[in-house]
Amino acid sequence: MLKRIQPFYLQNRFFYACIGIIVLFVLSFVFPRLFNLTKLVLLLLFALTVLDTLILFSAKNGVKGQRKLPEKFSNGDENPIHLLIQNFYTFKVHITIIDEIPEQFQVRDFKIQRTLEASSTSEIAYQLRPVERGEYHFGKLNIYVCSVFGLISRRFWYDNHIMVPTYPSFIQLRKYDLLAISNNLQQYGIKKIRKIGHTMEFEQIKDYVLGDDLRTINWKATAKRNQLMVNQFQDEKSQPIYSVIDKGRVMKMPFEGLTLLDYAINASLVISNVALKKQDKAGILAFSKKIENIVVAERRTSQMNLILETLYNVNTDFFESDYGRLYADIKRNITQRSLMLLYTNFETMDSLHRQLPYLKGIAKNHLLVVIFFKNTELNALINKPAETVQEAYDKVIAEKFAFEKRLIVNELQKYGIQTILTSPEDLTIDTINKYLEIKARGLL
Secondary structure (H helix, E strand, O other), X not given: OOOOOOOEXXXXXXXXXXXXXXXHHHHHHHOOOHHXXXXXXXXXXXXXXXXXXXXHOOOOOOEEEEEEXXXXXXXXXXXXXXXXXXXXXXXXXXXEEEEOOOHHHOOOOOOEEEEEOOOOEEEEEEEEOOOOOEEEEXXXXXXEEEOOOOOEEEXXXXXXXXXXXXXXXXXHHHHHHHHHHHOOOHHHOOOOOOOOOOOOOEEEEEEOOOOOOHHHEOHHHHHHHOOOXXXXXXXXXXXEEEEEEEOOHHHOOEEOOEEHHHHHHHHHHHHHHHHHHOOOEEEEEEEOOOEEEEEEEEOOOOHHHHHHHHHHOOOOOOOOOOXXXXXXXXXXXXXOOOEEEEEOOOOOHHHHHHHHHHHHHHHHHOEEEEEEEOOHHHHHHHHOOOOOHHHHHHHHHHHHHHHHHHHHHHHHHHOOOEEEEEOHHHHHHHHHHHXXXXXXXXXX
16 A cells, blocks of 8 residues: 655765766866856756655656466476556656565565656566565555656555465466376377286276287187287276374475475475376375375375365474384274385495385385485586595595485385486476386286
8 A cells, every 4th residue: 555655765876976066166276267157067966856746746646556476386496476557647766676575585685677658568587586485565555756867765555464375386287287197298298108017997898909918819809700809908096195204303304495305305295196187086194203295196186176275274393203103003093005206315234224124014015105305416426527535535434325216116116116316307207207117017
């Protein structure tokens, strides 16, 4: 809401003019003829300042600004903010926009400068990338207006205290939504996977074509039609898919501003949507000291909204995760064989061995996929040439940790536990890839 009184501010050009006049006054002691000229310049500056003030305050509503915000922000993505600025003055003005953006961004020097033609409307856009979920409060939209003289500026302010919630990345959700329906994910690195078996959900009998599995020939139908006929099966549907998110301290590590926890939350949202599009049931649960944020795997219209709201409200103090309690709760509450996508992180073999008995217990009754993260900073250190003894020592240590990650993969696979070792930016696509591989191979 526009205030009745808009304060004005002296601009740098006014102070530069004052400094010039002071210099002229000093020089007039040496050159007396400059004294009268300097007084004339001072009088001219005063007159122009008064004229500039009258021009800027001649209109009650000289400039009007409006901030257009989305209903919610997408975490980890660039979100557009649009500013609609209207110039009601009958002359060209120069404006400086200072938008009081939420404190989470920690931007102290936000400023946009533009020139508006007389009686015109302009739309200005900028982008914000939030890196944590929660409420983001905007303050005032400040607009400082200068005329062609540029001696003073008049301030207008609008849109006080607007709040926008930041949800898990629904932009990624939309990105993969249509691709999941059309099976057009190959362009993102997902390859077609040759099916090594088939499920028992019968679909139809059809004519044999070159390339069909000979084991599916229906000999009775072949005898009746006097030509080769095969049974066609379809993927089993309505299978429970759970995203199990570790909220412990191992997920606090940041990557490009986002914690590993937020990467896991974003990936869980996308894979839940893909699972529902594939006619499966999607559910989630998060754990650290106890099991929380539970959404039972279902396939219903409101399931995605429920998952989105639950993921938005995932909070943690990053305590040590209790895998024993996770195993007990899953065994007691999830009785149907399900696909468990466990988002966690292991840095050493010792940390894995502490939790391995519980992981093996979960894998006995469910198809468990352990998803953990590469340390991309270590990869950068490994690939950098060593120029000193200290750098060579650091590089060897980094290679040791990277090798230990690969040992963890081998250790899990030795017990029949599926694994994904991925970088945070590739987490979503690698998880979708693994899910489609499991569906294609009929492992669940």
